[in-house]
Amino acid sequence: MRLSRYFLPVLKETPSDAQIVSHRLMLRAGMIRQQAAGIYSWLPLGYRVLRRIEAIVHQEQERAGHIPLLMPTLQPADLWRESGRYDDYGQEMLRIQDRHKRDLLYGPTNEEMITDIFRAHVGSYKDLPLTLYHIQWKFRDEIRPRFGVMRGREFLMKDGYNFDVDRDAALHAYNRHMVAYLRTYERMGLTAIPMRAASGPIGGDNTHEFLVLAQTGESEVFYDDRVTGLKLGDRAVDFDNRTEVADICGEFTNLYARTDETHDTALFDAVPEEHRKVGRGIEVGQIFYFGTKYSEAMGATVVTADGSRVPVEMGSHGIGVSRLLGAIIEASHDEKGIIWPEGVTPFHAGIVNLKQGDAAADGACDGLYKALEARGLTALYDDRDERAGAKFATMDLIGLPWRITVGPRGLAKGVVELTCRRTGESEELSPEAAVDRLAQIYTNW
């Protein structure tokens, strides 16, 4: 993309009503625009990152054997009356009526609806296990939205629902989600720690939240700091192997890590003092096992091998997709701007032409752009007629992890400069070598 043809409304000054760094940077980098309290438009740059995050979530869900579908944002109230949550959910649920005065609601989650789909089409244990998920906009009418997309009222969430014949199978689904989530967050450059949590309005007794450590987190967290060094990496996981999946979950949950809701002082004191840490975290996902809470209320049953009919065992599993942008920026930025992890960056590299209109510089930039494209890499080419300083400042602000700087001086020596946004380190390379280096860097992402 040539910057002169793109839509990137960057702000030099910080909007006064943005308090935390991710919100400020998203506004300054032209990623979002607030339309109402807690409701945002996603401008092109923000939308690109959002789509990349969605894509990672999809890939890791499908890798775990989970099946995507799409449910509507608006739901009939009757479904929620069946589960009893129409009255229980309270003011957070946005309720509306259509022209026929039928009660509808803008879904804050989809347990009822997915259970309805399940009961209509599935009746036998032979159809299980089944895990369905979608990535859809949700609305929760928060009393006080804040922190930009971290705490919006409208937000994009991945929510998945497993259906299993018995408790053991459902717990395997729970574990499968935990492992899939670990890899999902790692691919986004995050260290998200699964912590034992409280279940809240979803219900159920087994639940973990995934927390990204950050000063601005909304939850206080207590943990053994050895958990932060654990990595799933690219190890091959057989998601059908219950023991293997459970062992991985054990590896990541045996060390103490809890939010303030479930904190246990006695257990925490057993952690060696040098590893005992208290901090704050941003919640980026949660998994629940809740058994037959909804299936019983809504009559979602299956016939088992011995011919009896039992309510299906369920759980639900969420990832705050839009919130993740905020969380990633909170975890990865500096005083100049955002630093995107390679896995979610809106463009793989930026190209800065130091002397627009110079035949050699223009030609080299065009060549780089095409060469990157040929290797499957996207570039944002700053071809504006601006001073070098302005171009660098924009690139630093929007946070592309790699930048190629092209100018007449370097070209006279046959080189361009490849700069790492995170470290600030530069190396001079021929244009061809710079493209090779980037292709090599991104093979791991």
Place this chain on the structure above:
RNA sequence: CGGGGCGUGGCGCAGCUUGGUAGCGCGACGGUUUUGGGUACCGUAGGUCGUAGGUUCGAAUCCUAUCGCCCCGACCA
């Protein structure tokens, strides 16, 4: 919902106390500057002062109502 604060060009703000026909910086646009980390200078455009009503010869400014937004708290993916 309780407490606090703010609505003035795209963004950040001044003006309001002591009513007199709206100003600054940034940005945008047009030039000059040819420039390797937000350059300098010249010029141009852009505002029913959140909205409604009231007081007044006259309201951004005073009064009333209303809408919106932000911050702290309780609550939350």
